[in-house]
Amino acid sequence: MAKKRIAVIGAGASGLTCIKCCLEEGLEPVCFERSNDIGGLWRFQESPEEGRASIYKSVIINTSKEMMCFSDYPIPEHYPNFMHNSQVIEYFRLYAKEFGLLKYIHLKTTVCSVKKQPDFSTSGQWEVVTESEGKKETTVFDGVMVCSGHHTNAHLPLESFPGIEKFKGQYFHSRDYKNPQLFSGKRVIIIGIGNSGGDLAVEISHTAKQVFLSTRRGSWIMNRVGDHGYPIDVQLSSRFKNYMKMICGEFIQNMYLERKMNQRFDHAMFGLKPNHRAISQHPTVNDDLPNRIISGFVKVKGNVKAFTETAAIFEDGSREDDIDVVIFATGYSFDFPFLEDSVKVVKNKISLYKKVFPPNLEKPTLAMIGLIQPLGAIMPISELQGRWVTQVFKGLKTLPSESEMKAEIAKTQEEMAKRYVESQRHTIQGDYIDTMEELADLVGVKPNLLSLAITDPKLTLQLLFGPCTPIQYRLQGPGKWAGARNAILTTEKRIRKPLMTRVVENNDSTSSPITMVRLMLAVVLFAAIMSYF
Numbered sequence: 001m002a003k004k005r006i007a008v009i010g011a012g013a014s015g016l017t018c019i020k021c022c023l024e025e026g027l028e029p030v031c032f033e034r035s036n037d038i039g040g041l042w043r044f045q046e047s048p049e050e051g052r053a054s055i056y057k058s059v060i061i062n063t064s065k066e067m068m069c070f071s072d073y074p075i076p077e078h079y080p081n082f083m084h085n086s087q088v089i090e091y092f093r094l095y096a097k098e099f100g101l102l103k104y105i106h107l108k109t110t111v112c113s114v115k116k117q118p119d120f121s122t123s124g125q126w127e128v129v130t131e132s133e134g135k136k137e138t139t140v141f142d143g144v145m146v147c148s149g150h151h152t153n154a155h156l157p158l159e160s161f162p163g164i165e166k167f168k169g170q171y172f173h174s175r176d177y178k179n180p181q182l183f184s185g186k187r188v189i190i191i192g193i194g195n196s197g198g199d200l201a202v203e204i205s206h207t208a209k210q211v212f213l214s215t216r217r218g219s220w221i222m223n224r225v226g227d228h229g230y231p232i233d234v235q236l237s238s239r240f241k242n243y244m245k246m247i248c249g250e251f252i253q254n255m256y257l258e259r260k261m262n263q264r265f266d267h268a269m270f271g272l273k274p275n276h277r278a279i280s281q282h283p284t285v286n287d288d289l290p291n292r293i294i295s296g297f298v299k300v301k302g303n304v305k306a307f308t309e310t311a312a313i314f315e316d317g318s319r320e321d322d323i324d325v326v327i328f329a330t331g332y333s334f335d336f337p338f339l340e341d342s343v344k345v346v347k348n349k350i351s352l353y354k355k356v357f358p359p360n361l362e363k364p365t366l367a368m369i370g371l372i373q374p375l376g377a378i379m380p381i382s383e384l385q386g387r388w389v390t391q392v393f394k395g396l397k398t399l400p401s402e403s404e405m406k407a408e409i410a411k412t413q414e415e416m417a418k419r420y421v422e423s424q425r426h427t428i429q430g431d432y433i434d435t436m437e438e439l440a441d442l443v444g445v446k447p448n449l450l451s452l453a454i455t456d457p458k459l460t461l462q463l464l465f466g467p468c469t470p471i472q473y474r475l476q477g478p479g480k481w482a483g484a485r486n487a488i489l490t491t492e493k494r495i496r497k498p499l500m501t502r503v504v505e506n507n508d509s510t511s512s513p514i515t516m517v518r519l520m521l522a523v524v525l526f527a528a529i530m531s532y533f
């Protein structure tokens with residue numbers, strides 16, 4: 001029987017891993033990438049390019065290398081834990097080369113439309129129209145994986161800022177920001193305190209005369225560097241902590257996180273304290289912001305009520321004159337114009353089963369990949385989504401009925417609305433471990449801790465108390481990787497390696513007596529909790 005042909009739209013991190021997933025399941029991938037190279041958002045260019053996400057020159061990723069790698073390809077041990085964007089793209093290039101993915105990619109080829117074939121209800125096939133160098137082509141595919149990203153279209157809410165049309169200075173969206181040189185000696189307002197707003201405020205404050213960071217509701221600020229210098233996501237993302245989170249509930253979780261963040265600097269004193277609790281907002285990660293605030297280079301302000309030709313008037317009645325530049329770091333909106341009416345997006349809200357499958361198609365042959373805003377890295381989630389989707393395309397897994405999927409979507413959306421403050425950026429949120437475990441279960445690769453506890457206690461301890469890294473989903477089940485066990489047990493080594501630039505005695509704290517005592521206590525505690533259930 002001929003192999004099923006799958007169209008993969010986009011050759012960013014999600015597209016690359018989906019090509020590999022297709023190959024692993026014996027499907028034939030054909031990837032279309034509108035730009036002239038792979039890497040998606042992580043390929044920096046001096047000017048923004050239409051239809052592709054755009055980053056600034058200095059961007060350092062805020063998910064650490066152990067938590068963001070693809071599951072069977074750890075990031076080289078000498079790479080820093082938080083990589084500059086040039087190293088992130090380098091890693092994607094290594095991945096593409098290692099698994100021979102490049103030959104499946106058609107560069108400079110834009111997908112213009114994806115329509116159901118007339119016999120879709122029986123064939124599940126799609127007619128994909130592409131355009132390359134002015135030439136259009138139509139091809140029929142058995143499945144489509146949409147990997148076109150969701151940080152491309154600038155959300156520029158000018159209607160919320162009366163007077164901006166009269167403002168004589170410069171204003172633009174953070175998508176168009178590249179480097180700080182242009183702001184030398186200027187008075188700059190940055191609107192929005194997501195990760196873009198935080199990064200830009202810090203960077204521009206090194207050259208500008210004054211930076212004002214305007215936020216309509218404040219924010220909790222996390223560090224990349226966690227306790228004892230470990231990457232924060234490594235520290236927070238263990239299965240054990242996740243179980244504790246479930247047991248303790250949101251109240252305790254918020255108390256714990258807010259206490260930690262306030263220990264570093266008092267959010268109220270720095271004018272940042274929001275009314276909402278820590279887990280009700282997508283985290284802003286910034287180690288430098290409090291330093292720039294305490295030294296006066298960044299001043300935190302409330303929401304802008306209106307602009308005049310040269311000034312900003314804030315909701316608290318205060319005013320800042322002689323403003324030269326306003327940068328709207330107000331996030332992104334997403335859509336899929338090529339899908340026409342197969343999938344609807346209204347104000348960043350979309351109805352997808354497990355954030356992947358539209359529930360109303362006669363055949364499950366269309367999947368959205370990476371369309372999630374996780375509290376953690378997107379790439380390994382895209383990979384697990386790809387592993388599940390290719391199993392579904394192949395007929396190895398089935399989806400529930402339309403009504404069951406719709407009921408689950410409604411429940412998920414209700415829970416999201418209950419937990420997060422209402423905002424256009426909180427429509428596709430997902431917790432990292434919960435999302436990974438759920439997908440892994442669907443794929444059949446969730447590690448079985450009970451059986452492993454008997455056969456491999458050393459590994460089980462790491463799976464319980466160590467960071468829940470993507471590699472853990474290559475231990476068992478389809479796509480099992482022989483190198484997984486060793487890679488998991490050497491996680492600590494890869495975290496430490498890039499920091500070992502000077503010889504220091506007793507550098508290895510993993511075997512210290514305190515750590516061992518802590519570990520034993522944790523085991524006893526865990527056993528007690530498990531026996532309680």
Ligand code: FAD
Nearest residue numbers: 010012013014034040041062063110111148149370377378
């Ligand atoms: P993208 O990287 O956006 O790639 C999509 C690709 O699809 C592009 O190459 C585009 O050209 C192509 N394409 C689009 N439409 C078409 C079409 N019609 N036809 C053909 N090709 C098409 N995530 C993290 O996990 N960790 C981070 O620390 C992190 N930092 C970020 C920093 C910034 C500044 C921003 C804006 C986002 C960040 N993200 C981060 C999120 C980011 O979206 C993901 O890291 C990742 O890039 C998603 O990969 P993707 O392949 O899904 O999308």
Ligand code: NAP
Nearest residue numbers: 060061062157160192193194195196197329330331423425
């Ligand atoms: P974002 O997370 O959507 O944040 C947008 C900010 O703008 C929020 O503070 C939001 O406030 C505010 N905002 C939106 N509309 C507004 C309005 N009408 N009036 C006032 N304020 C408004 O966007 P982002 O910061 O660009 O981040 C996008 C993605 O890129 C995220 O996934 C982020 O983690 C990632 N990123 C990562 C890095 C990094 O790794 N270093 C750097 C930059 C971005 P509300 O919360 O009140 O809506």
